[in-house]
Amino acid sequence: MGTDPGLRRLALRTLLAAFPGSAPPDWALRLIADGLAGHTLFGRNVTDPAQVAASTAALRAIRPDVLIAIDEEGGDVTRLAHATGSPYPGNAALGAVNDVGLTRRVYQAIGAELAALGINVNLAPTVDVNSADDNPIIGTRSFGADPVRVAAHSAAAVAGLQSAGVAACAKHFPGHGATISDSHYGLPTVDVPLDLLRVRDLPPFAAVVAADAKAIMTAHIRVPALTGEGPATFSRAVLVDLLRREYGFAGVVITDALEMKGAAQAAGGIGPAAVRALDAGADLLCIGADVDAALVEEVAEAIVAAIGDGRLAVARVEEAAGRADALAAWTRAGTTAEITASNLGYAAAKRAVRVEGVLSGLESPLVLQLVSASTIAEGRVPWGLGPHLDGTESLPVVAAETEPAALVELAGGRPIVLVGRHVHRLAGAAELVETLAARHPVTVVEMGWPSTWRPVGVRAFVTTYGASHANGWAAAETLGLAG
Template identity: 80%
Template sequence: MGLDPGLRRLALGTLLAAYPGPVPPDWAVDLVADGLAGHTLFGTNIHDPAQVAASTAALRAGRADVLIAIDEEGGDVTRLAHATGSPYPGNAALGAIGDVALTRRVYQAIGAELAALGISVNLAPTVDVNSADDNPVIGTRSFGAEPVRVAAHSAAATAGLQAAGVAACAKHFPGHGATVADSHYELPTVDVSPDVLRQRDLPPFAAVIAAGAKAVMTAHIRVPALTGDGPATFSRTVLVDLLRDEYGFTGAVVTDALEMKGAALAAGGIAPGAVRALAAGADLLCIGAKVDAGLVERVAAEIVAALGDGRLARARVEQAAGRAAELAAWTRAAGTTTGTPTDLGYAAARRAVRVEGVLAGLDHPLVVQLHAASTIAEGRVPWGLGPHLNGTEEIRVVAAEADPDALRRHAGTRPIVLVGRHLHRLPGGPELAATLAATHPVIVVEMGWPANWRPVDARAFVTTYGASHANGRAAAEALGLTG
């Protein structure tokens, strides 16, 4: 016996699914016609702008008000430019520049690009205050470590996106910036009082709510004082008492991907997690990136079963689906803006570069890029100075396996430009930099979160505050290596 069609449609109205490949399969469009709230696009769905526009048109053929979401943060997290790197600097660079009008323009440009492709929700900006230098998942995705600065830029980013007709979804509530674990793999704990959250982590959320953010995304983090042993995504205290009642948010509460270990392990699977998130007050449930029709049907069936056995009240699910529908209605009614000159991001990235020390005498260097793993959020996006070098030799090495003497011999009389991401916590990175700089002219280019570490004896330390295509070009220009 199949699901009651009305209850199945109600359950589907709370779900953001996904599909594989560049063309939406029939089942993905059929689910939209059956009431699925929408789909999230990932890098595997994106080849070129014309193809993306065709995909979103195909989804809209299923239902005109389908939500089409994407993680297009600019900087290190890009889906549209996953093959080359983003033409925009990310939040850390924008925060370092400190020009909120620029932040608004950059996000409006991103929004205009999304709107032109038929994408209606951006799962951005990241408004976490990166208070932990060793944070493995936020870092350069944050506008900085100061709540007031992050709040101002978060509000500007939200206003910019929504001026372009794309709904902003600020993340990750109540703040992922103090974690030293990645919620894609485990459930991080932020063991602080609610008052510390209010002073350190929550001001940016207050700012985006005041700026009219249409959506807020939950964090799969544990805050024992508020959430007990589970994540914030499953906490009514966080999603209702704090976000809605105390901070006055009236838009859609969107979960981070329920396939992430921070949620799935705590709930015993994606489908039980969907029920727990709805019961806690979430409205729109991101299932994840690895989704097929069977998984969507299992999640919908679990929600329907929960309606039958009392785990979920029908009024709560109707409220959630209603908020998802209100979000969709806003995106259909919102006006869109025209595009922005494509050099906006590159000009901004140049303003973010910081140089400590002396770059003089940097003739024909050897560029040594240190391998750095990417997070799931970032994906395997190209980075570094390579695409921007004009005849300068570049080699790539693993820091922990590199032989400093061999690198010195290879460089000969040339200075070495050592390029890395999060060098302060890269295995073997600080040691390699120090050993090389002790007897050889070395310039270090930090393209991740810079922290406070600086290599002894290095001639200069260059900070880009991100590793996007724009950041790489800006660093190469600062070093005089582009022409």
């Protein structure tokens, strides 16, 4: 006996899938016709603007109200500019500048670009308060460590995006900023009292609710005071009691990707995770990036089976689907802002640069970029000063595998500029920097989340608050090395 077609369609209306390649395959189009809420685009779906516009047009030709989402945060997390790096600074830089009008303009510009390409939901902004310096997944994606400042910029970002007709999805509720592990790989725990969450992590979410954010994304984190042993994504206390009843959110609750171990591992698979998320109060389920037709059908069947055996109320799924439909209707009615060509992002990134020390004597330096891994959220996006230099020699260096004496010999009489991300926690990097600085003129450019660590003996310490293309240019310009 096959799946009830009406219930299958209902289940599909709660799902955000994804597809490989530069054009939607037949199965991705067929699922849209069958009721699938929409698809999320990733870097692998992006070649150039004309190609993206053609992909979204193909999806919309099947059903005009299809949701087409993307993670376009600016800064270190970009899909549209994954080949070069974003022309906008990310949230940490915008928070450092602390001009809410600028934040609104940057997000309006991002929204206008998305709308012009046919994308109507941005899985941004990240509104987590980055209270842990060693947070491995939020960092420069956050507007900062001060809840009041983060709240103000979060509201401005939402207003900017939505003024361009693109729905904002603020993330990750109830706050991923205090974690020191990555929910892509496990289930992080934030073991603090609810009173601390209310004053530290939750103010930005209150601000985006007040700013009429159309969507809020769940966090695959465990907060024992609220969620018990499971993640927030599966917690009715978080999604209904706290978000909807206490904070008054009436929009769409979107899950973070259910393929992430913080959800799938906790539930015993993506299908069971979907059922638990819906039952907890989520409306739109982001399956993830590695999706095919079989996985979508598996998730839909799990939802239908849970309705059939009473684990999931059909009324709850109808409520979720109705909210996803309402979001789609809003995106169709939204206004679209005009794209204005400008150097907005580069000028903003320059305003964010902070210099401690003295930058004199940097004529013809040797630029060394400390090799570091990227997070899953970031992907492999180019970063650093290399593309912006005026002919200055630039080389990659693995800190833990490099002898300081060899670098001193290589530099000869030239000063050294060391460029890194999260230098203080990169294996061997702190020792390398301080050993070099003891015997040679060294300037450090920190393009990750700035910690309290400052290396002894360096001539200058330059902080960019991000590693986007715009941040790289701003650093090179500040150092007098931009070509």
